[in-house]
Amino acid sequence: MASVNTLHDNDVKTPTSSEASSRSGQLSLAIAGMNCASCVGRVEKALQGLPQIETASVNLATERADITVSSMPEPAVLKEAVAKAGYEVITESLELTIEGMSCASCVGRIEKALDGVPGVVEAQVNLATEKAQVRYLAGLVDAATLEDAVRSAGYEARRIGDDAGGDRQARAREEELASLKRGILLAAAATLPIFVLEMGSHVWGGLHEWLMGSLGQQNLFYLFFVLASLVQFGPGLRFYRKGWPALMRGGPDMNSLVMLGTSAAYGYSLVATFLPSVLPEGTVNVYYEASAMIVTLILIGRYMEALSKGRTSEAIKRLMSLQAKTARVIRGGETIEVALDEVRAGDIVQVRPGEKVPVDGEVTEGASYLDESMISGEPVPVRKTEGMEVVGGTLNKTGSFAFRATKVGGDTMLAQIIRMVEAAQGSKLPIQTLVDRVTGYFVPAVLAVAALTFGIWLIFGPAPALTFALINAVAVLIIACPCAMGLATPTSIMVATGRAAELGVLFRKGEALQSLRGVDTIALDKTGTLTKGRPELTDLVVAEGFERDDVLATVAAVEAHSEHPVAEAIVAAARASGSTLSRASDFEATPGYGVSAKVDSRVVEIGADRFMTRLGLDVASFADTASRLADEGKTPLYAAIDGRLAAIIAVADPIKETTPGAIITLHKLGLRVAMITGDNRRTAEAIARRLGIDEVIAEVLPDGKVDAIKRLREGGRKLAFVGDGINDAPALAEADVGLAIGTGTDVAIESADVVLMSGDLRNVPNAIGLSQATIANIKQNLFWAFAYNAALIPVAAGALYPAYGILLSPIFAAAAMALSSLFVLGNALRLHRFTPPMGGDEDAGRNEPVALEAMGN
Numbered sequence: 129m130a131s132v133n134t135l136h137d138n139d140v141k142t143p144t145s146s147e148a149s150s151r152s153g154q155l156s157l158a159i160a161g162m163n164c165a166s167c168v169g170r171v172e173k174a175l176q177g178l179p180q181i182e183t184a185s186v187n188l189a190t191e192r193a194d195i196t197v198s199s200m201p202e203p204a205v206l207k208e209a210v211a212k213a214g215y216e217v218i219t220e221s222l223e224l225t226i227e228g229m230s231c232a233s234c235v236g237r238i239e240k241a242l243d244g245v246p247g248v249v250e251a252q253v254n255l256a257t258e259k260a261q262v263r264y265l266a267g268l269v270d271a272a273t274l275e276d277a278v279r280s281a282g283y284e285a286r287r288i289g290d291d292a293g294g295d296r297q298a299r300a301r302e303e304e305l306a307s308l309k310r311g312i313l314l315a316a317a318a319t320l321p322i323f324v325l326e327m328g329s330h331v332w333g334g335l336h337e338w339l340m341g342s343l344g345q346q347n348l349f350y351l352f353f354v355l356a357s358l359v360q361f362g363p364g365l366r367f368y369r370k371g372w373p374a375l376m377r378g379g380p381d382m383n384s385l386v387m388l389g390t391s392a393a394y395g396y397s398l399v400a401t402f403l404p405s406v407l408p409e410g411t412v413n414v415y416y417e418a419s420a421m422i423v424t425l426i427l428i429g430r431y432m433e434a435l436s437k438g439r440t441s442e443a444i445k446r447l448m449s450l451q452a453k454t455a456r457v458i459r460g461g462e463t464i465e466v467a468l469d470e471v472r473a474g475d476i477v478q479v480r481p482g483e484k485v486p487v488d489g490e491v492t493e494g495a496s497y498l499d500e501s502m503i504s505g506e507p508v509p510v511r512k513t514e515g516m517e518v519v520g521g522t523l524n525k526t527g528s529f530a531f532r533a534t535k536v537g538g539d540t541m542l543a544q545i546i547r548m549v550e551a552a553q554g555s556k557l558p559i560q561t562l563v564d565r566v567t568g569y570f571v572p573a574v575l576a577v578a579a580l581t582f583g584i585w586l587i588f589g590p591a592p593a594l595t596f597a598l599i600n601a602v603a604v605l606i607i608a609c610p611c612a613m614g615l616a617t618p619t620s621i622m623v624a625t626g627r628a629a630e631l632g633v634l635f636r637k638g639e640a641l642q643s644l645r646g647v648d649t650i651a652l653d654k655t656g657t658l659t660k661g662r663p664e665l666t667d668l669v670v671a672e673g674f675e676r677d678d679v680l681a682t683v684a685a686v687e688a689h690s691e692h693p694v695a696e697a698i699v700a701a702a703r704a705s706g707s708t709l710s711r712a713s714d715f716e717a718t719p720g721y722g723v724s725a726k727v728d729s730r731v732v733e734i735g736a737d738r739f740m741t742r743l744g745l746d747v748a749s750f751a752d753t754a755s756r757l758a759d760e761g762k763t764p765l766y767a768a769i770d771g772r773l774a775a776i777i778a779v780a781d782p783i784k785e786t787t788p789g790a791i792i793t794l795h796k797l798g799l800r801v802a803m804i805t806g807d808n809r810r811t812a813e814a815i816a817r818r819l820g821i822d823e824v825i826a827e828v829l830p831d832g833k834v835d836a837i838k839r840l841r842e843g844g845r846k847l848a849f850v851g852d853g854i855n856d857a858p859a860l861a862e863a864d865v866g867l868a869i870g871t872g873t874d875v876a877i878e879s880a881d882v883v884l885m886s887g888d889l890r891n892v893p894n895a896i897g898l899s900q901a902t903i904a905n906i907k908q909n910l911f912w913a914f915a916y917n918a919a920l921i922p923v924a925a926g927a928l929y930p931a932y933g934i935l936l937s938p939i940f941a942a943a944a945m946a947l948s949s950l951f952v953l954g955n956a957l958r959l960h961r962f963t964p965p966m967g968g969d970e971d972a973g974r975n976e977p978v979a980l981e982a983m984g985n
């Protein structure tokens with residue numbers, strides 16, 4: 129399994145924040161890739177080539193470059209200069225939790241503040257996860273500087289500790305919920321009487337008359353004033369607290385809009401209550417119900433929003449719950465129970481039946497069956513004996529065993545999976561950049577439209593023009609609030625990546641969620657991807673003068689040194705026939721061709737026909753046998769001993785049971801399916817025919833897979849490649865989307881965008897289906913968040929009034945805004961229920977959250 133690159137604070141000395149942020153002076157960069165003294169000169173020259181850098185001195189031992197600068201060069205420029213010389217400036221990243229963001233425009237503001245810190249390469253803020261991910265040149269920036277930068281933009285930031293971050297964030301969310309709840313109760317209690325009396329008088333004239341008679345107009349105004357003030361400066365104060373500074377900084381956000389809208393309604397009523405004489409004849413009226421209702425409704429909307437936001441990260445919670453809480457380790461000859469984070473690498477850990485394996489390790493004693501479905505999706509328990517690897521989070525069934533911990537804490541596979549999912553959840557899709565840009569202009573534009581609305585109606589509006597203009601301007605401010613827009617993409621991504629993880633699909637890069645949808649060609653590696661990757665020897669035909677058992681034993685002696693699946697098949701066959709293997713020396717592997725070695729002073733060569741041809745051997749004598757074997761889907765191999773062709777060997781690799789169905793579904797999705805393999809052409813074609821694969825590229829050398837991908841992409845096709853081996857890594861990186869089999873090699877996983885946890889190819893159509901569903905979901909969200917806001921702005925401004933007499937009351941505007949946020953969240957949560965075209969790794973019961981049924985969506 130992959131080791132995910134998460135960079136922690138390095139232990140190299142970090143300059144203090146004041147030093148780091150100074151524009152000129154001394155800096156120290158971490159450089160990677162230097163391995164000799166001449167590298168030093170090359171890096172120094174590259175750095176000195178930059179105009180801002182006065183001196184540069186590189187230390188090979190510490191792998192650092194100390195530079196003096198006249199001004200801080202752009203990190204990207206620095207990186208590029210060093211990269212051109214063939215080295216790398218190391219960047220690190222850290223995560224901050226951000227509090228106080230309310231809408232999409234906050235995202236842009238915080239990103240700008242972080243980008244402004246010298247040394248920061250890239251900052252990404254996610255509204256839904258309330259986190260910021262910052263990448264910076266190692267050693268130049270520390271957490272405190274970044275926190276300060278966020279704070280000066282008007283938000284709270286805290287560095288996420290290695291593990292406490294999730295907890296703290298959950299607590300913060302709970303506090304927020306509790307505070308919103310208190311606010312809603314107070315606001316509702318004060319708003320209700322205003323609403324009842326005001327609306328009641330409209331509906332039922334008797335109430336109005338009774339009120340005028342008993343209380344009198346002026347006293348009624350006073351009563352409303354008291355109640356509305358409680359709302360405006362009680363729960364409503366939060367809009368001033370956040371909205372005012374944002375407005376002053378020239379970056380109004382949704383709090384500013386609410387603040388301006390409600391203040392206008394409230395302020396006007398204030399004047400009407402206490403200084404009616406300054407208002408023109410006939411405009412003495414109060415709008416306390418508007419300001420109070422808006423505050424109440426928006427608080428209710430935010431409360432619901434906070435509730436559903438918590439639900440979007442359920443997948444992570446479920447993954448975390450797989451972890452054992454404690455472990456039983458042997459220390460000082462005694463078995464003691466320790467907390468999970470106290471287990472150290474090298475500890476001997478004991479596991480009893482029914483217990484979870486706490487960390488990753490290697491079995492040292494005993495044997496058992498383990499349920500590894502959480503990592504492989506395979507529901508059948510796997511037998512583990514001495515020397516085999518076990519993974520933390522998997523479940524021990526019946527036996528008991530002890531193992532030596534090899535990976536603990538953040539290094540375990542489960543921790544890596546969690547980080548992978550979290551990183552994908554926090555990533556931004558290309559589509560988001562567009563949304564961010566639009567929202568950046570949206571709020572100021574809304575302010576302008578509101579001002580215009582006010583001005584135009586003041587001049588041309590029906591009498592009393594002042595109040596008419598005011599109410600419409602308030603409606604514009606409230607309806608145009610873009611809170612739903614900021615939620616549209618991130619919530620869908622969170623829910624979708626979480627759902628994907630449940631199905632056994634890990635998105636390492638969030639962008640794949642978007643790009644996978646556009647794919648029209650799927651290329652598959654054969655061995656280990658389409659097939660089980662556990663070939664068996666099926667035939668062995670020896671040439672004249674050779675003896676079968678001897679050839680098998682000799683060949684197996686050579687193959688014992690090879691990691692290739694073919695080699696394992698031959699060794700297994702030799703062992704099964706009872707041969708004892710001699711020692712081989714001078715082993716040499718020619719990737720894509722075959723292997724050779726010396727056994728008992730005989731030279732032995734085994735490989736594909738092209739290997740024999742390369743050695744100058746003629747394989748024509750076996751031509752008929754070879755064609756027959758290949759047509760049966762078997763891989764013919766040749767063995768030569770002392771330069772004489774000795775035998776033809778066939779191995780067959782069974783196709784995974786799930787493969788045929790997966791290919792049918794891919795075809796149904798309208799995709800072209802291709803196979804890329806290093807195997808024999810005839811063999812490959814026989815297998816392709818059996819599976820209905822459209823195109824075969826066979827006999828590809830390990831370094832030829834990238835070219836094969838390029839060829840398949842000709843004509844602008846979008847291609848996804850699925851592979852598992854080391855030789856697949858470059859192709860995985862080259863393809864538009866690379867999908868690695870989770871049971872494959874680390875290298876392949878590292879280069880992939882998506883990891884299919886089990887080898888089940890049905891998850892390929894599943895991943896594509898999920899990608900399609902996600903993008904469709906995001907588009908619906910954006911439509912609701914944006915089109916709908918934008919469409920209602922003219923209505924709120926009163927554009928329909930002259931012709932139809934239609935106006936939008938500010939109270940309805942507030943309700944509509946809250947609803948549009950809730951719609952977006954509810955729509956995103958629907959992805960929880962995404963049913964894959966083919967069924968996933970899951971066993972239905974475990975993964976369907978019960979609460980969802982209750983929600984009835």
Ligand SMILES: Nc1ncnc2c1ncn2[C@@H]1O[C@H](COP(=O)(O)OP(=O)(O)OP(=O)(O)O)[C@@H](O)[C@H]1O
Binds near residue numbers: 692736737764807830
């Ligand atoms: N250890 C080996 N022993 C014998 N033949 C080998 C060995 N390694 C490679 N070969 C030969 O080289 C060919 C190409 O190997 P390669 O690993 O590139 O692809 P593959 O595993 O057959 O297929 P795929 O590309 O689908 O994984 C094999 O089909 C086999 O004929």
Ligand SMILES: [Cu+]
Binds near residue numbers: 609
């Ligand atoms: Cu809003």
Ligand SMILES: [Mg+2]
Binds near residue numbers: 655656853
């Ligand atoms: Mg292979």
